[in-house]
Amino acid sequence: MRKISIPPIAITLIIVVLAGLVVGLLLFINNQPAPTRGVPPLAVIEAMEPVSEKWGVNFPNQYSTLLRTKTNNVRTAFGGSEKVDKLAVDPMLVELFAGYPFSKGYEEDRGHLWSLEDVRTTPRLNDKTPGTCYSCKSSDNPRLWAEMGMAAYDAMKFTELSPEIEQPIGCANCHEANTMRLIVTNPALEEALAAQGKDWKTFTRQEMRSVVCANCHVEYYFKGDGKYLTFPWEGGVTIEAIEKYYDQVAFSDWEHPESGAKLIKMQHPDYELFSAGSTHYNAGVACADCHMPYTRDGAAKFSTHDVKSPLIEPGKSCGTCHTDVAYVTERVNTIQQQVNTTMLNAEKAIIDAIQAIKLAGEQPGSDQALLEEARALHRSAQLRWDFIAAENSMGFHNPEEALRILATATDFARQAQTKAIQSMALGSTAKN
Numbered sequence: 001m002r003k004i005s006i007p008p009i010a011i012t013l014i015i016v017v018l019a020g021l022v023v024g025l026l027l028f029i030n031n032q033p034a035p036t037r038g039v040p041p042l043a044v045i046e047a048m049e050p051v052s053e054k055w056g057v058n059f060p061n062q063y064s065t066l067l068r069t070k071t072n073n074v075r076t077a078f079g080g081s082e083k084v085d086k087l088a089v090d091p092m093l094v095e096l097f098a099g100y101p102f103s104k105g106y107e108e109d110r111g112h113l114w115s116l117e118d119v120r121t122t123p124r125l126n127d128k129t130p131g132t133c134y135s136c137k138s139s140d141n142p143r144l145w146a147e148m149g150m151a152a153y154d155a156m157k158f159t160e161l162s163p164e165i166e167q168p169i170g171c172a173n174c175h176e177a178n179t180m181r182l183i184v185t186n187p188a189l190e191e192a193l194a195a196q197g198k199d200w201k202t203f204t205r206q207e208m209r210s211v212v213c214a215n216c217h218v219e220y221y222f223k224g225d226g227k228y229l230t231f232p233w234e235g236g237v238t239i240e241a242i243e244k245y246y247d248q249v250a251f252s253d254w255e256h257p258e259s260g261a262k263l264i265k266m267q268h269p270d271y272e273l274f275s276a277g278s279t280h281y282n283a284g285v286a287c288a289d290c291h292m293p294y295t296r297d298g299a300a301k302f303s304t305h306d307v308k309s310p311l312i313e314p315g316k317s318c319g320t321c322h323t324d325v326a327y328v329t330e331r332v333n334t335i336q337q338q339v340n341t342t343m344l345n346a347e348k349a350i351i352d353a354i355q356a357i358k359l360a361g362e363q364p365g366s367d368q369a370l371l372e373e374a375r376a377l378h379r380s381a382q383l384r385w386d387f388i389a390a391e392n393s394m395g396f397h398n399p400e401e402a403l404r405i406l407a408t409a410t411d412f413a414r415q416a417q418t419k420a421i422q423s424m425a426l427g428s429t430a431k432n
């Protein structure tokens, strides 16, 4: 065996060269900019910045599509963004909401950028309207809630709060500045989730793509003299759980002038109806999947912020998951027609109940206990009917549940009517 002998000077040279390379490489790496994913933010946004235009500098596609919510005024069979007067379309609502501001003005909802203008021009406003009514209308809210606390905000009158509020719905209602993650911005939502033992900070991204809408698209009420914004979710989000909650705290919005029943106006329980076991919810589909589908603009792919009826561009809204878009949109039509017919029948039944209770109330001899039972049934029926009527999808978000609730509403209304008639009969036998 021959041994190869390397002179010591050569070994020293190799070591020096290698060490130099390592040092050079380390210096090179240290001088590189920190690795970033995607495009680094151009401008730093202040926490809870209310002005969406400022965020738009960094995210022009999301901003420009948000701007479209001002002009996307297309009408669909039961939705869309035209300022339709619901009271003219369905005059039965005037009797159902008698004695309450909704009998004076009730309009179809439209795009997010209209929120401020629409709340300020509704005929439902008066001197007593609480500031709480601004809670779902403005990107100034997260900052105001952080500064003054929600209790102080809610204790103010609408007119007192108006000068503080300049922006319609915007980025700060849904995103944390700079990280852009989706967040719960409404303290009432955080509290309602906590009451159910849930912490939104542990939710997955897909869950947040629905929960972020629950900042506003929910049923709520104004608790106590301070008008503290509260979601009635302690026992869950089904209509039965919500009714139980309201019965326990003995809450009502107003007394119906004809039946004397203590009623509750439902707000817009889109999140509750959807998440109470709908097919899509159970399959893990989120609000944003249908209402904010991914869009392409050249090489950029982003969530459209032109939030609107998915029926306006069903190819984008449904086509990501369904191959037969024509079939599923036809299903929406069938479902909505069926829910609408069932809903109108429930309204007729409730109006019959109101008239029977009114008549019985006017008879001096009517059985008061039965009459009270009839009023309680009117409350239960109207609460259920309005849960579906006030919800924005004409039942599509959860068709089976919508039909179940309306069927129960009609049943309770007919029972109320029967009790009212019985109260007169019983009253007259008692007199004889």
Ligand code: HEC
Pocket (backbone or CB within 6 Å): 076, 077, 078, 079, 080, 081, 109, 210, 213, 214, 217, 270, 271, 272, 274, 275, 280, 285, 286, 287, 288, 289, 290, 291, 308, 309, 310, 311, 332, 392, 393, 394, 396, 397
């Ligand atoms: C599977 C798709 C889908 C999902 C998921 C979904 N929606 Fe909808 N949504 C619809 C359809 C379809 C309509 C009916 C639109 C119409 O009638 O023009 C609708 C209607 C609405 C409307 C009324 C729109 C209008 O034009 O007046 C609102 C508000 C709404 N949804 C909010 C939500 C919220 C909040 C969630 C989540 C809690 C949600 N949606 C989940 C499909 C969906």
Ligand code: HEC
Pocket (backbone or CB within 6 Å): 072, 079, 080, 081, 082, 108, 109, 110, 111, 112, 114, 115, 116, 118, 119, 135, 136, 137, 138, 169, 173, 174, 209, 210, 212, 213, 214, 215, 216, 217, 287, 288, 291, 292, 307, 308, 309
């Ligand atoms: C800060 C409160 C707020 C949040 C958060 C919010 N919305 Fe809305 N949304 C509103 C209000 C208020 C309106 C009605 C505006 C009007 O009619 O002036 C509305 C209207 C809509 C409409 C009807 C648009 C139309 O053209 O008729 C849809 C659809 C909708 N929202 C879906 C969503 C979805 C989906 C989410 C979650 C990704 C969401 N919203 C989050 C408050 C909110």
Ligand code: HEC
Pocket (backbone or CB within 6 Å): 052, 053, 055, 056, 059, 062, 063, 066, 169, 170, 171, 172, 173, 174, 175, 180, 182, 205, 209, 212, 288, 292, 301, 302, 303, 304, 305
């Ligand atoms: C009504 C709630 C809402 C508002 C208002 C809103 N966003 Fe979003 N945004 C979302 C949702 C939901 C997503 C989807 C997030 C996900 O998939 O994780 C999203 C995603 C994004 C993303 C991630 C990339 C993408 O497109 O999916 C950016 C960036 C963004 N929004 C910027 C903005 C900016 C800027 C504004 C204001 C001009 C804004 N958003 C207003 C709900 C909102």
Ligand code: HEC
Pocket (backbone or CB within 6 Å): 279, 280, 283, 285, 286, 289, 290, 310, 311, 314, 317, 318, 319, 320, 321, 322, 328, 329, 331, 332
């Ligand atoms: C993110 C995916 C996704 C999107 C977007 C989506 N769907 Fe679906 N859809 C599903 C899944 C998953 C099911 C359940 C399929 C099953 O169980 O066979 C379903 C079921 C349905 C059904 C049958 C419901 C039932 O009870 O059997 C209809 C109708 C439907 N979708 C309509 C629509 C319409 C209309 C849109 C657009 C507005 C839409 N979907 C958007 C995923 C989606």
